[in-house]
Amino acid sequence: MTTLAEEVLAGSRLALARLLTLIENEDPQGEAALDRLFPHSGRAHWIGVTGSPGAGKSSLVNRLAQAFRRPADGSPPRTVAIVAVDPSSPFTGGALLGDRVRMRDLSGDPGVFIRSMASRGALGGLARTTPAVVQALDSAGFDIILIETVGAGQSEVEIARLAHTVLVVEAPGMGDDIQAIKAGILEIADILVLNKADLPGAENALRTLRAMLELGRPPHEETAESLPVVWRPPLVPTIATQNEGIAELLGHIQAHAAYLRQSGGWQVRDRSRLQTQLEELLQTALLKRWRSSLPEGQYQQILTDLQARRISPYQALHSLLGEPPLPQSIQRGSTALFNA
Template identity: 45%
Template sequence: MTRAARPDQLAEGVLAGDRRALARAITWVENRHPGADELLRRIYPHTGRAHVVGLTGAPGVGKSTLAAALARHLRDTGQRVGLVAVDPSSPFTGGALLGDRIRFSHGPVDDGVFFRSLASRGQVGGLSRATGDVIHLLDAAGMDTVLVETVGAGQSEVEIMRYAHTVVVVLAPGLGDDVQAAKAGILEAGDILVVNKADQPGASRTVQELRQMLDLGAPRDPGWKPPVLEAAATAGTGVDELVRTLRRHREHLESTAAGALRHRWQAEEALRQQVLARLWERLKAGGRWDELARAVAGRQLSPGEAAERLLAFLRQEPARPGPAPPGATPDALRFHGT
């Protein structure tokens, strides 16, 4: 494949499982290459098959180590695994500040594992703006499970719910994570809770406190009570139980209305994010933004008046025609089990 690949060529490579094409496609969407939208349009009907698992929690709880152990265990069962690690951004380059950590922590892998570090680039929620698009690319490339590890930024970590079918909240004893997670609302976002570093003192107490907290609140999914598991990822213990629980949760989503409702909500959230992003780009490019911002700053217009003028400007702008989407398969419209 030449460096001047067209979107259709790159999409063909991704769908064929070409790792070089997949790596370049991820770079395209992360850097907002002019051909990225066309690339994503071509691969999107081929998505909806992978199980997307989000791993979230405070810094220092061992998310990277657990993700590595989980990826190895899934490979042992014959699955192809994509792993996305969203890292803090460098304030100088905008790149992934800790991008190599995932490579060092994972150890030797084979061609059945594809991992990539993404820079959060200031995006709130512990994720990168490109996260959803990268998940679609990994899905289209034939990954059976896509693991997404978030930055670990705190309360806004619940953003992982926009993308993951199953959210795993990782905690550790002795770090105050149980109390902090309850305050931040992370527990409500979790489908599975894992107390990592369970070989350390205080692990049993943390597990008990978490179970008590869950008993006090109403579950997000009435048909699924989030289990609290113990693991010691460095030793590889507890990972097999986590894999079994992930499988049970996926089966639950496939067999109940909860899965369809979650998929519909995630689709609406993805659409909302795209609309907001495109509106913002067009407003900034339209030439009126700076003028109206100065008027608001000078108290000549209220923010509401300026917003109405911007929307009026958009209404006068001709719509941008796009190519007709290819025929979507049923797999693109629902959470699909393999």
């Protein structure tokens, strides 16, 4: 009988949708299918699109997908998968999954596959199963995978550990110069995009962002192939709703992919991503195994003692790990230092 993985490799979109649902639900069948599919992954270009809420990420992803499907230079069209992560409600747990509303232009195109995901409470702009979902789409043979993150703000940097190319999308009127300096998210940008560049304040925003890039620009060095050792993020103004600046942005994305492949950065990012994924899986599995090894009721008793202030969090940790408490001399020294 044909397995789910074989159906995905044969191009069945129904089988792919079923697999992604299994992965999101962390079903063992999804894990088994991923094991079969993993040797077929590693060929797609993973592009992360992140930025503040309201910056126009969904509209930009829509235009980029169209540009990959209908290249202006006459090159063959690329197949595109889109993973759009939406925030989950902290009260109901539900998510709107409304990004497809802005991507209606892509409906009916057999070369485009769109998957919406709820963050399910995960921080950092992605869902916990997003890496596995993207890996499945890579194995299914898509050339380009666009990953749109939750619009979380200044610390949404998980995408930098996942994607080959990271687009950080800003818009005029999102804050003053100090706000731009505070936004550590700019540091993860391979390409910085100022969308909605037709709005008032766009020129000031461009000057501020350009100054930020100049401050963080490394010394120019060359390799034997005359490639920059460190990629210099370009700043690209766009108006996604009017399809302006998209061709220039697409050129920078392709240039960054070429840079990564020729400089060895592609392999470095791939190894780093796999290491991060492995360590996260290890943490989850080891925590689950450790919890199951505890005597019944011990964890709850530790929490009760902790809440009653009979023990400190560090003492609770040592107790749960079966480690001896700190020597009394160290505790007395810490108390004396605190009192001083």
